[in-house]
Amino acid sequence: KGPATKHDVAALATGDAERFAAWTVTGRDDTQLLMTVPDTPIRTWLRVLPDTHRSRGVRLYFGSALVPPTPKDGAPARLPPVFRCTMGFHRLYSQVLLDAAARRFGRALPAASTT
Numbered sequence: 001k002g003p004a005t006k007h008d009v010a011a012l013a014t015g016d017a018e019r020f021a022a023w024t025v026t027g028r029d030d031t032q033l034l035m036t037v038p039d040t041p042i043r044t045w046l047r048v049l050p051d052t053h054r055s056r057g058v059r060l061y062f063g064s065a066l067v068p069p070t071p072k073d074g075a076p077a078r079l080p081p082v083f084r085c086t087m088g089f090h091r092l093y094s095q096v097l098l099d100a101a102a103r104r105f106g107r108a109l110p111a112a113s114t115t
Contacts, residue, residue, distance in 0.1 A: 013048075032061075041066045041083055060101070064094045 004021055011017035012033075018025045023035035023044060032047035043065045051057035066087065068077040078084075 041068055041079055043067050062094075062098060064090070066090060 008017065008020060012020045012025070015028065020035065022037045023042075024038055025033055026036045027034040031049055032045065035044045035046070036042065045061070045063035045065075047061035048058050049061070051059040066079055066083050068079045070077055079087075083090075
């Protein structure tokens with residue numbers, strides 16, 4: 001549907017949306033949420049907590065995983081080949097997203113509070 005907007009992010013954060021881009025919220029509480037890309041092993045975890053080092057700041061946490069399906073026959077769980085082959089890309093993509101978010105939030109902070 002196109003790039004996510006600030007409105008999309010706000011709706012996800014406030015609990016007014018259960019979908020965000022390709023993800024569907026599968027669990028949430030007051031400080032965190034777990035999202036899944038349906039029909040894939042992709043999971044994303046987000047959490048926000050007060051930053052004890054800044055009086056008005058928050059600390060954002062992010063986790064990303066590829067979770068293999070549980071086999072019905074008791075065999076060891078393994079990711080489907082297409083996901084095993086893209087693991088390096090998954091790691092790189094996650095890092096690029098984190099770096100972009102850090103730069104964006106860093107620019108939004110007053111200069112005195114970035115140290």
